[in-house]
Amino acid sequence: MTHVISMINLKGGVGKTTTTVALAEILAGELNKRVLVIDLDPQTNATTMLLGEKEWTTANAAGLTLATLFKDSLRPEGEAAEFNLEKTLQKQVSPVSAVKKLDLLPSSLDLIDVQDRLAAVPSGRYYTDRPVDLLYKSTRKLLPDYDYVLIDCPPNLGIITLNGLRMSQGYVIPTKPDVLSTYGIPQILTRVSGFAEGLLDDDIVPLGIVINMYRAGTTVHETTLRALRLDVKASKLPPLFDAIIPHGDAVAGAAEFTTASTLRQRWGYKGHFDQLSALAVELDARAKAQL
Numbered sequence: 001m002t003h004v005i006s007m008i009n010l011k012g013g014v015g016k017t018t019t020t021v022a023l024a025e026i027l028a029g030e031l032n033k034r035v036l037v038i039d040l041d042p043q044t045n046a047t048t049m050l051l052g053e054k055e056w057t058t059a060n061a062a063g064l065t066l067a068t069l070f071k072d073s074l075r076p077e078g079e080a081a082e083f084n085l086e087k088t089l090q091k092q093v094s095p096v097s098a099v100k101k102l103d104l105l106p107s108s109l110d111l112i113d114v115q116d117r118l119a120a121v122p123s124g125r126y127y128t129d130r131p132v133d134l135l136y137k138s139t140r141k142l143l144p145d146y147d148y149v150l151i152d153c154p155p156n157l158g159i160i161t162l163n164g165l166r167m168s169q170g171y172v173i174p175t176k177p178d179v180l181s182t183y184g185i186p187q188i189l190t191r192v193s194g195f196a197e198g199l200l201d202d203d204i205v206p207l208g209i210v211i212n213m214y215r216a217g218t219t220v221h222e223t224t225l226r227a228l229r230l231d232v233k234a235s236k237l238p239p240l241f242d243a244i245i246p247h248g249d250a251v252a253g254a255a256e257f258t259t260a261s262t263l264r265q266r267w268g269y270k271g272h273f274d275q276l277s278a279l280a281v282e283l284d285a286r287a288k289a290q291l
């Protein structure tokens, strides 16, 4: 069974992409899962972290990105579609040689333009024209090849993100433990459950909140973490993951596409890899129990 999980927060820069890439590499490299990353963010961060700038430039110039999939839906009647799933799928990505079973559907900067144009496509109540189905329709035959599909979303709930949510059974909310990063979490919960209801489909399960860039001893971080735990206890929020990702240079450095032989080398020796690894184990357990 394939678990499709979106990584979402309306706040930018909280670690959605970093967490997506780390989980994908660890699920594939340590837990022996077959993993697909779908990069829906026009910033292309997950794509360049996993594929490198050079390969991405070549793929992008040839139109072998998800932007082509969405552009097809905007072509006039009669014009041929150009998206080719097999050619767009980048196999065995990641600069870590220990990671073998990780594939990627890459993003493109062109998604910004596509997002604006798609939003202007007329759609009835609950999207009768279903521009939210585009991604699922074009990729579903690939899904059974994977144990996990992780979708890196941009920091909004626009039409592209909704395409990712549409095919997800669950979602994870990465956040920094500060006031502004956590402020929008209740809104995400409401919006996603409203969207799931409107699809007349199953629920999209909030699997939990990941605390990232934690700095122990920082008053704001400790206070926010306490407040989050109280809200979880009061059932206002989904559970936090026990693993907490500390702030660290190694994690920031993983943004660079540099060859590494082990995951520990890529994600850091000072406890960062251990926490990310624990997070992957927890995610796997929650996905099995709840999705």
Ligand SMILES: Nc1ncnc2c1ncn2[C@@H]1O[C@H](COP(=O)(O)OP(=O)(O)OP(=O)(O)O)[C@@H](O)[C@H]1O
Residues within 6 Å of the ligand: 011, 012, 013, 014, 015, 016, 017, 018, 019, 041, 043, 045, 153, 154, 155, 212, 213, 214, 245, 246, 247, 248, 249, 251, 252, 253, 255
């Ligand atoms: N635990 C960490 N320690 C140090 N730096 C981190 C950590 N996690 C992420 N970063 C860095 O913080 C920045 C933001 O992280 P990231 O790009 O993953 O966030 P994001 O939520 O995906 O952002 P966006 O909303 O722009 O897509 C990046 O420069 C990343 O390398």
Ligand SMILES: [Mg+2]
Residues within 6 Å of the ligand: 016, 017, 018, 041, 043, 045, 152, 153, 154
């Ligand atoms: Mg990102």
